[in-house]
Amino acid sequence: MRIYIDPKIEQRFFRAVLWLFTGVTVFILFFIIFYVLKRGLPVVSLGFLTKNPVEMGKAGGIFSTIVGTVALTVLAILIATPLGVGSAIYLTEYTRENWVTRVIRFGSECLAGIPSIIFGLFGFILFVTKLGLGWSLLSGSLTLAFMILPTIIRTSEEAIRSVPYAYREVSFSLGSTKWQTVTRVVLPSALPGIATGVILGVGRSIGETAAVIFTAGSSLHIPTSLFSSSRTMSVHFYILAREGISMANAYGTAAVLIIAILVINVLAYTLMNKFMRKYC
Amino acid sequence: MDKTVIRAMSFSHYFGPVPALKNINLEIFQNEIFGIIGPAGSGKSTFLRALNRLNDLIPGSRPEGTLEICGQDVYAPGTSVAELRRRMGMVFATPVPLPRSIFENIVFGARMAGEKNRGRLTELAADCLKKTALWEEVRNRLDVSALKLSGGQQQRLCLARILALRPEFIMLDEPTSGLDPISTMKIEETLRKLQAEYTIILVTNNTKQAARVADRTAFFLNGALIEVDLTEKIFSAPSDKRTNDYISGKFG
Numbered sequence: 001m002r003i004y005i006d007p008k009i010e011q012r013f014f015r016a017v018l019w020l021f022t023g024v025t026v027f028i029l030f031f032i033i034f035y036v037l038k039r040g041l042p043v044v045s046l047g048f049l050t051k052n053p054v055e056m057g058k059a060g061g062i063f064s065t066i067v068g069t070v071a072l073t074v075l076a077i078l079i080a081t082p083l084g085v086g087s088a089i090y091l092t093e094y095t096r097e098n099w100v101t102r103v104i105r106f107g108s109e110c111l112a113g114i115p116s117i118i119f120g121l122f123g124f125i126l127f128v129t130k131l132g133l134g135w136s137l138l139s140g141s142l143t144l145a146f147m148i149l150p151t152i153i154r155t156s157e158e159a160i161r162s163v164p165y166a167y168r169e170v171s172f173s174l175g176s177t178k179w180q181t182v183t184r185v186v187l188p189s190a191l192p193g194i195a196t197g198v199i200l201g202v203g204r205s206i207g208e209t210a211a212v213i214f215t216a217g218s219s220l221h222i223p224t225s226l227f228s229s230s231r232t233m234s235v236h237f238y239i240l241a242r243e244g245i246s247m248a249n250a251y252g253t254a255a256v257l258i259i260a261i262l263v264i265n266v267l268a269y270t271l272m273n274k275f276m277r278k279y280c
Numbered sequence: 281m282d283k284t285v286i287r288a289m290s291f292s293h294y295f296g297p298v299p300a301l302k303n304i305n306l307e308i309f310q311n312e313i314f315g316i317i318g319p320a321g322s323g324k325s326t327f328l329r330a331l332n333r334l335n336d337l338i339p340g341s342r343p344e345g346t347l348e349i350c351g352q353d354v355y356a357p358g359t360s361v362a363e364l365r366r367r368m369g370m371v372f373a374t375p376v377p378l379p380r381s382i383f384e385n386i387v388f389g390a391r392m393a394g395e396k397n398r399g400r401l402t403e404l405a406a407d408c409l410k411k412t413a414l415w416e417e418v419r420n421r422l423d424v425s426a427l428k429l430s431g432g433q434q435q436r437l438c439l440a441r442i443l444a445l446r447p448e449f450i451m452l453d454e455p456t457s458g459l460d461p462i463s464t465m466k467i468e469e470t471l472r473k474l475q476a477e478y479t480i481i482l483v484t485n486n487t488k489q490a491a492r493v494a495d496r497t498a499f500f501l502n503g504a505l506i507e508v509d510l511t512e513k514i515f516s517a518p519s520d521k522r523t524n525d526y527i528s529g530k531f532g
Contacts, residue, residue: 096339166376173334174389175366175445184392189379 033258040255043248049256053220057236058246062253064222068137068230069260071223072216073205075141076148081198083145084152085187088194091153092160093182112150119147120214128215135229140216147211148201155200159193160186192272199268203261209234233257282309285448285479286331291345293323293330295338300326302503303345313471313480315494315511317487319526323503324483328451330354331481332368333361350448366393369442373454375434377426382418385426385437389445408440412470432463439470450474451481456489468493487527491515499523 047061054060087104095101123143133139163186171181187194209232217229218239231239233253240250286308293301301323308314316324329335330347333354347354354364366389377385386405387395395401405422409415414436418429426437435455442450452471456464471480471493484490490497491511498508499520507520518524525531 164376166372166374167378169334169337170372170376170378171388171392172337173332173365173370173372174392174441175362176389176392177362180392185378 033262036251036254036258039248040251040253043252044255048252052222053236056243056245057220057240057249062233062236062249062256064220065231065233065236065253066256067222068216069206069232069234069257071137071230072140072144072212072232073202075137075226076144076205077198077201079141079145080149080152080201084149084197085156085194087149087153088156088160089182089187092157093178093186108150108153111146112154115210116147116208117210117214119143120211122146123211123215134227135215135217135219136227137216137223137230138226140212140230143211143215144205144208147208148204151200151204152194152197155197156190156194159190159197162193163189192276195268195272199265202264206232206257206261206264207234208232209238213238233260282312284308285310285350286481287346287348288327289346289348291330291343291347293326293335294340294342294344295335296340300503301330304505306498306505306508308479308481309496310479311475311477312495313475313482313493315490315497316481316483316500317485317490317497317526318500319531320485321502322500324500325453326503327500328370328453328481328483331449331451332365332370334365334370336361362392366445367447368449368451369445369447371435371438371442371450371452371455373457375431375438375458377429377434377437379425379427381423382426382429382437383422386441386444388441393445404444405440408443411443411474412436412440413466414440430463432459432466435459435463435467436470439467443474448479449481450478451483453483454485455482457485464489487515499526501526 051061127139171185218231219229223230237253288304288306291304335341387401497511497514499506
């Protein structure tokens, strides 16, 4: 026998449950941010941002690690975006669904599931030792690029697929070639989605530790070339905390990292909205 | 006296094993408005899309027989498809403005064909907007998104966008199916004005529209051409019973 539940009560109950789930998620997020900022912000000052670390990071600031983070992330994005968007265009516009595309997609999905420390190890063996690039920005950014590639492919593919078929038809009917259709019609419409993928990639690169420590090393000097070893903020945080050098400075670094990621996200979405509002 | 500009000879079109068009024999004359009527799935749109080879986009699409435009086989190897499509300007059932400004929508085709001169593009846009009676409505907001226009305005924009290709033909695939009567009237008026310069092929699921504007009308059914004749003849004394049944609303 089924127990009768008044649909109105049922409705109220599940609304409360769903609200609770959402609430817990948001609470955890805010708790982490609040905690890190509370412990980290007191350390953060202009000097902390503009001075290089002294005594392994016990004193001084984190300037060189900020430079390292920015350099590594920018390089990784510059490498991964063309590769990822290119693959996505190929998969969506230039082939039909067949076993080759399924293998490619499966491969890239698997790539997304590989733990970052494996990427680190792979990067270490291939770029650092075999190709002789050493611990360097180049090794680090190539490794990071491979790591974020699946995300960029996936989101770009979805963004490109969601561009209405009618746009392509119209573009062709107005005498455009395939390449013109892809570059002038499809990609601009897919841009917000592609940008989302790239921003996710930026977030992952900035926060990545394991893959970077093996490939870019942990030098505290400001990198001067693609072949300089460099330390990122997350690696710096890891080493400071792990080796008990300075918990205060570790949290300071973490606070800067979190604020940076927040600012990047807010900025990117604002820009995107502005762009979208103009013509869509 | 009437010059044949489009000639289909035993033309069929397959999607996979299924023919969407069966053995069509048809002639279209210069500067006429040629109406095509028929129920859904009768092959009217497939015929239009065969003319500008938009069917090529569909996997498994295969033409058979001959389809000639001004004596040239549309499917001959080495035909420039982009150029063909510019000659055969096409308006779709739902207006699809591209997500860019009104101006950029109109000059899209010209830009893709390599025109960069700002002055010529501006002139082209104004000229085409005037021909579709849209100029007065949008002249002050050419840089506004085309998606902000009303449905009727969007469809006239699509027509203007086609004119900017400097085509020889205008093909319309149920262009007023989503429009109100007044917008429909404006489009029909525009078509009559354009007839002097272009050959117009109008596919419509509204038989009355064909009766109003077409010089000659063809009736398609299940991929076959049943009958083609002067519009008055089709609507007053069709020679095939199925045509009569369709236009008198017995099916379709």
